[in-house]
Amino acid sequence: MAAFAPVLTRIVGLADAHTLRVYTREGGYRALPMALRQAPAAIVEAVKASGLRGRGGAGFPCGMKWGFLSDPARNPKPRYLVCNADESEPGTFKDRVLLRDNPHLLIEGCAIASYALGVHDCFIYIRGEYAAEARILEAAIAEAKAAGHLGRDIHGSGFDLEIVVHRGAGAYICGEETALLESLEGKRGYPRIKPPFPAVVGLYGCPTVINNVETLCCVPPIVERGAEWFAAIGREKNTGPKLYCVSGHVARPGTYEAPLGITFRELLEEHCGGMRDGRRLKAVIPGGSSTPVLTADEVLDVKLDFDGLAAAGSMLGSAAVIVMDETTDMVRVAFNLIRFYHHESCGQCTPCREGCGWLEKILARFDAGRGRAGEIAQMLDICDNMAFKTICPLGEAARMPTESYLRKFAGEFEARIGAAAVKGN
């Protein structure tokens, strides 16, 4: 394979990478005028041909999603593009790099996508805690506008676009696309029942596309260098560059860009400097806390892409790789994560609200060494009752990984039944 050169993070690390001056000097804002000279439909086609799959978690083909937007001839309502910069899945911090060090790439991506979709108002919904990143984005938008890349009659094309940065206020569920729309409308972030999908009934009841930050950042390079170039990175159906964010017990945690489909072994050894303190690998959560855990034996040669991880019984999710060494207590991991999901459940559906609550209660007891006989089976039963019975995928995101800890590390849970190992936290 030809050596891979970073695409999304190419300028990250340069001094003042977030400024218009550096972005332009390094070749930025070349794709936007190229796009404006083409028909919008041609751009949608190029994104389809590139094979770009959404980087927010589900891996849905981006061009296909864009194609679902209802036809303006039949639905004359305004249409919206919403960039999902909520980034709240535990283990996930990849978009922050782009927001902080390459905001103009995102802005250029939003502008091209908006043009392709016939959108004139684009919103970037960013998690409230990223206050500094929100300020960077706002400054970048102002710069882009002053330079004629946004605003009215962009580059004399007749196309108008405004981008508004909207800060959330601390709620994981607002990363789910319909909850995000509710939140953007000024309400509590309660997921909506689908269908209708946002492409038909989205923001303010209008057709809406929601894309992750990294997804939109892939758009300018596709326009500039062509769909074929993009599709040649990675492998079939899993194309393009990818940001992997690695946390936990590795020597060098961080965000690394690589072609989709590198193996976990390559990521660990070539990018992360191996395990911390030379310890042994025990388990890996490959795609953020909602994805099932893989044991060391299972994970080493897995291709870290949508299909490779599905074949291994897990998911790429947000490519948030959480690495755990031999010192890790899997009961504690299960408890820590279910506490998160219980805290973040919006409470609309009984199986999610109650299921997470019960699991947290039982796992807290296991964590304290006071599990009871029969409770492992009971937890699996609770998981079973949460499966596919909820409005949004948070219920699944809580139950699927929990099951994986209970099954793959059953011995550790059994050892906590009735044991008196009460710990000091």
Added chain:
Amino acid sequence: MVAEAIQREIDAIVARYPDPRSALLPILHRLQREEGWLSPTAQAWAAERLGLSPAMVQGVATFYTMYNTRPVGRHLIQLCRTLSCELRGSLEIRAALKARLGIGPGETTADGRFTLVEVECLGACGTAPAMMVGEDYYENLTPAGLDAILAALP
């Protein structure tokens, strides 16, 4: 009671959206910046400004963890307790904060200087353990490094 300058800022926020109601979260952020929390009066003002019922605004204010519906200390410390941070030592940081400030999660120091809360993933897992003080992130925390951070705060 809401200063005119802030009201003008809020007018500009409302004008950014096709539907004024979308301005509710940013308005609450702006109002909270003044006193560190959203008093019932501030919430009522937001409701009036957008033509919403006070209950609706209260429902929103209590749904999101970043809005404080009770007063907090001058510095709100939000320590991440989620997995990536715990794997890299957030429990030790919590213990160190307790030793230095004499408070546990949910408490405020007697002098009103610090409130400590535990929060879920801050999106800084690669530089764990992480915490926020006000709007600022502090990452790669060590128990020994806390003293300098705390001492630098007014």
